[in-house]
Amino acid sequence: MRTGVASAAAVSAWRLPCRVKMVVFLEQMVNGLTVGAVYSLVALGYTMVYGVMRLINFAHGDFFMLGSYLGYTMLVTVLAQSSLPLWVKLCLATLISMGAISLLGVLVERMAYRPLRKSSRLTAVVSALGVSIFLQNAAMLIWGARYQAYPPWSVPEARWMLGGVHVSLMQLLIMGISLVLMVGLYMFVQRTTVGAAIRATAIDHDTARLMGIDVDQIIRIIFVIGPGLGAIAGVLLGLYYRQIHFTVGWSYGLKAFTAAILGGIGNIPGAMVGGMLLGILEMLGAGYISAAWKDVFVFLILILLLIFRPTGILGERVAEKV
Amino acid sequence: MKRSRSGLLLIAVALVLSMSLGYYVMAAKEPIRIGLQAPITGPWAYEGEMARNCVQIVVDEVNKAGGLLGRPVEIVLGDDQGSPKQSALVAQRMVSDKVVAVVGTYGSSINDPASAIYERAELVNIGYGSTAEKLTEQGRKYFFRTCFRDDKQGAFFATFAVNKLKAKRIAIIHDNTTFGKGLAEAARRPIVEQKKAEIVFYDAITPGERDFTAILLNMGKQNPDVLYFTGYYSEAGLIIRQMRTLGIKATFVGGNAAVNDEFVKIAGLNMAAGALQTQEPLPTDLDYPQSKAFLAEYIRRHKEPPSSPWPVYAADAFKAIAAAIEGSGSTDSKVLMNYLRNGLKDYPGITGPISFDAIGDREGAIYLAYEVTTDGKFVPLR
Numbered sequence: 001m002r003t004g005v006a007s008a009a010a011v012s013a014w015r016l017p018c019r020v021k022m023v024v025f026l027e028q029m030v031n032g033l034t035v036g037a038v039y040s041l042v043a044l045g046y047t048m049v050y051g052v053m054r055l056i057n058f059a060h061g062d063f064f065m066l067g068s069y070l071g072y073t074m075l076v077t078v079l080a081q082s083s084l085p086l087w088v089k090l091c092l093a094t095l096i097s098m099g100a101i102s103l104l105g106v107l108v109e110r111m112a113y114r115p116l117r118k119s120s121r122l123t124a125v126v127s128a129l130g131v132s133i134f135l136q137n138a139a140m141l142i143w144g145a146r147y148q149a150y151p152p153w154s155v156p157e158a159r160w161m162l163g164g165v166h167v168s169l170m171q172l173l174i175m176g177i178s179l180v181l182m183v184g185l186y187m188f189v190q191r192t193t194v195g196a197a198i199r200a201t202a203i204d205h206d207t208a209r210l211m212g213i214d215v216d217q218i219i220r221i222i223f224v225i226g227p228g229l230g231a232i233a234g235v236l237l238g239l240y241y242r243q244i245h246f247t248v249g250w251s252y253g254l255k256a257f258t259a260a261i262l263g264g265i266g267n268i269p270g271a272m273v274g275g276m277l278l279g280i281l282e283m284l285g286a287g288y289i290s291a292a293w294k295d296v297f298v299f300l301i302l303i304l305l306l307i308f309r310p311t312g313i314l315g316e317r318v319a320e321k322v
Numbered sequence: 323m324k325r326s327r328s329g330l331l332l333i334a335v336a337l338v339l340s341m342s343l344g345y346y347v348m349a350a351k352e353p354i355r356i357g358l359q360a361p362i363t364g365p366w367a368y369e370g371e372m373a374r375n376c377v378q379i380v381v382d383e384v385n386k387a388g389g390l391l392g393r394p395v396e397i398v399l400g401d402d403q404g405s406p407k408q409s410a411l412v413a414q415r416m417v418s419d420k421v422v423a424v425v426g427t428y429g430s431s432i433n434d435p436a437s438a439i440y441e442r443a444e445l446v447n448i449g450y451g452s453t454a455e456k457l458t459e460q461g462r463k464y465f466f467r468t469c470f471r472d473d474k475q476g477a478f479f480a481t482f483a484v485n486k487l488k489a490k491r492i493a494i495i496h497d498n499t500t501f502g503k504g505l506a507e508a509a510r511r512p513i514v515e516q517k518k519a520e521i522v523f524y525d526a527i528t529p530g531e532r533d534f535t536a537i538l539l540n541m542g543k544q545n546p547d548v549l550y551f552t553g554y555y556s557e558a559g560l561i562i563r564q565m566r567t568l569g570i571k572a573t574f575v576g577g578n579a580a581v582n583d584e585f586v587k588i589a590g591l592n593m594a595a596g597a598l599q600t601q602e603p604l605p606t607d608l609d610y611p612q613s614k615a616f617l618a619e620y621i622r623r624h625k626e627p628p629s630s631p632w633p634v635y636a637a638d639a640f641k642a643i644a645a646a647i648e649g650s651g652s653t654d655s656k657v658l659m660n661y662l663r664n665g666l667k668d669y670p671g672i673t674g675p676i677s678f679d680a681i682g683d684r685e686g687a688i689y690l691a692y693e694v695t696t697d698g699k700f701v702p703l704r
Contacts, residue, residue, distance in 0.1 A: 024539055027535075027539050027568070028535075028536055031533065031536065031539075032536075035533050147556055147587070149559075149587045149588050152590040152591070152592070166567070166568050241533070241563075242563065242590065243532065243556065243559060243560055243588045245556075247530070251531075282533075282536075283533075283536045285536075286536035287539060290525060291525055291526065291527050291534070291536060291537035292526035292527065292528060294536075295528060
């Protein structure tokens with residue numbers, strides 16, 4: 001009896017009429033792409049730091065979490081009383097949170113990573129873990145261990161039916177903003193002088209220095225961009241789900257890290273592709289296999305990929321890694 | 323000077339005499355000592371404190387009416403701090419203190435080691451907040467409980483959904499925790515057996531996740547009338563929000579861990595309003611005359627009613643022990659155990675009639691469905 005019901009529920013998506021099946025599939029894709037866009041934004045932070053410093057910055061998920069909390073604090077304190085239009089308030093909250101987190105990123109790099117740049121890679125990773133634990137507990141002490149929720153008035157609730165598929169304004173915003181930011185970042189790295197310097201530093205620190213590039217400055221720039229993007233993703237996440245918690249950095253950090261590896265760590269388009277792919281895989285796994293097995297499914301793919309293509313999907317084709 | 327000194331001496335002698343005489347009288351009526359094991363400190367200190375307050379009220383009541391078997395009742399308090407280790411120590415102390423029976427304790431995993439010790443010492447113990455099914459499934463003869471088992475709630479949901487909500491298509495989602503899965507199974511079983519409604523969807527989510535759109539989409543395409551979610555409030559808030567955003571109109575019913583203030587905060591008032599929850603009645607919603615009197619006394623002493631259902635079950639555990647002592651005319655543990663199991667039938671407790679079945683669980687099940695109102699309050703659905 002028990003297995004009968006469970007399996008009936010598990011394959012339920014397959015038994016629907018053809019048209020409904022298509023609509024469900026499309027809705028799953030929309031939801032998957034939304035989550036994937038958040039993963040991509042966070043994954044960029046991992047991938048850029050790894051590309052330039054060969055360091056897995058485990059504190060990155062917590063930058064993302066703090067970004068979410070700062071946006072929340074801005075909205076419920078300073079911006080709650082002001083009479084500005086909603087979109088201005090949201091932009092302000094995002095920008096302030098982004099600025100503060102970028103500053104924090106530079107600070108963390110200066111205090112926790114730069115002194116260890118010449119030591120073994122493991123030492124730096126342990127330092128990153130330490131920063132992560134510190135930030136998480138700081139957040140817990142400041143905002144408390146209970147769940148916080150973005151105020152209802154701050155969330156744009158508009159949603160439409162496009163050919164039977166539910167799409168909300170927040171989903172479009174998340175996908176749109178992420179896409180613009182990612183393309184912008186790619187252009188910045190590929191087309192500008194600073195971008196060229198970043199790419200040069202990624203290939204070889206010493207040679208880059210011989211070419212007159214200030215490597216410390218480049219690393220600082222990386223730690224402005226990465227955490228800044230993380231903070232934006234954090235605010236978007238808070239607006240999308242409304243609920244935030246100090247442990248969110250760990251779970252999303254892990255997923256984003258997976259996305260970065262999936263796409264080929266150290267590679268910017270790889271992070272984008274990896275994030276989107278992970279989001280879609282998750283939704284399809286949850287929708288067509290079982291929601292309880294969602295993570296199992298995702299990490300199974302990761303393990304298989306690491307066995308058969310350890311450099312990730314886009315890992316081999318691109319020679320230089322940023 | 324000398325006179326007054328001898329006068330003082332006289333008074334002192336008289337005092338000593340009267341005290342020992344008093345002691346002599348008291349000794350003739352040696353108090354009946356009953357243990358109360360509760361988390362007075364630690365993470366559940368609030369629950370423990372309320373349990374102590376509740377038990378104190380019924381003890382005072384009994385003593386005012388002349389005690390039990392003509393002897394006064396004395397409570398021996400043991401603080402288990404909500405920790406299994408401390409719980410075992412408290413239980414050992416209760417045993418060596420030779421209490422007649424024990425009321426306690428709150429958490430299921432805390433209750434387990436203590437009740438094992440009470441079992442070896444053949445000491446009647448009545449849990450008041452430990453709802454895990456396992457506790458009465460271990461063949462212990464001296465363990466009882468006045469709270470209801472988790473699976474009774476599932477059965478309540480089945481009846482409620484089919485008869486009151488007139489649901490034909492029911493979806494159940496749990497969160498794979500022992501509690502959530504157990505409750506979901508307990509709700510599914512009677513629905514499948516009675517065949518009056520159909521389970522159209524049955525699946526689990528992972529606690530700590532934020533995105534449940536995939537599972538909700540699948541559920542929505544089955545057109546359920548009712549969704550029963552048996553997990554905790556943090557996921558429940560996200561689920562109701564995401565399912566309304568996806569345009570799914572099914573009535574949301576939560577288990578007794580799903581709907582609270584946090585749920586409303588996460589879901590937002592506009593989406594949370596109208597959500598239902600199956601739950602033990604709050605003390606303020608108990609309808610019996612004895613419960614109203616008890617609540618009035620509690621409010622008189624502590625200014626506000628107990629905020630959770632559990633402490634009142636502690637008072638009822640004491641009342642059951644008191645009834646067993648009076649009814650059997652004995653304080654022998656074996657006699658009390660037999661009386662509680664076979665002699666006590668529909669004793670009018672504060673939380674309703676109390677009888678115990680063969681394994682020590684309370685018979686019947688008293689649950690209510692609560693509704694979230696449009697201003698975010700919780701009221702019983704009648």
